[in-house]
Amino acid sequence: MPIVPFSYYPEIFSELLPQPDKLYYDGDLELIGRPSVTIIGSRQPSGYGLIVCKQLVEKLISHDIVIISGFALGIDVCAHRAAIDGGGKTIAVLGSGLDVCYPKAHNYLKRPIRETGLLLSEYDAGTRPRPEHFPKRNRLLAALADEVVVIECKQRSGSMITIDYAIDLGKPVHAIPGHITSELAAGPNRLIQEGANPIIDIDLFVDEFIRRNHAG
Known part of the structure; x- marks a missing residue:
């Protein structure tokens, strides 16, 4: 696999x-640096979480904003x-x-991402996934x-690790508020309590993202 030039x-x-x-890639390198949003969340989301995710992505891509995520379940x-x-x-x-599909059920996604988007990995060909790989990713x-943006996660989860990195890097963090009795809402609700921006209107969020990042 080719390596991303520095x-x-x-x-x-x-x-x-x-x-x-080093970063191996397969796809369109020109997507790096374009206006983009990382969307993360639970591997076992609720129906509500999936609906919000789909609607949010549809609105973002209508303004040519690149969607970044970690190829995990959910x-x-x-x-x-x-x-x-x-x-x-x-x-x-x-x-x-990049030649190892994990989860295997997502193999059907690799080709369309490769053809129209971008696959990235720090790991050599043939490297199987290990627990320590995912916090690094x-x-x-x-x-x-x-x-x-985080959509549904527990208070202790990989999504919260990503959020910690984002905060350390000074990246704006946004969270979808959820029902206070839901374990899946515990992570986003806590982040909102600690200062993350609550997304209560997708159109407004995207409009403000475009303004902040000169996108769209």
Whole structure:
């Protein structure tokens, strides 16, 4: 697999620990640096979470905003699929080698992402996913995007690790508020309590994103 030239690395990569010494890619490198939002969340989202994810992605891609996520079950794959189905662009950051599909059920997504979007990985071909790969991948999810949105997650989850990286990097963090009795709402609701922006109107959020990032 080809390696991303350093000239494509966002400047903020210099603040990452550890810094990526190489990134393999398959797809359109020109998507790096375009206006983008990382969308993350639970691997077992509710129907509400999936609806919100799809509607949010549809609105973002209508303004040519790139969708970034981690190719995991649940919200991640919902975001990638909604982008592809709507004719938008998406970047998937993998926790395995690019030739290894994890989860295997997502193999059908790799080709359309490769053809219209971008696959990225720090790991050599043939590398199987390991638990420690995913927190490292999450720092890239935070660094690649202009802003980060979390849709449903528990208070202790991989999504919250990504949010911690985003906060450390100074990226705007947004959260979908949820029912206070729902475990899946615990993460976003806590983030809102601590200062994250609550998304209560998708159109308004996208309009404000465009204004902040000169997108659309």
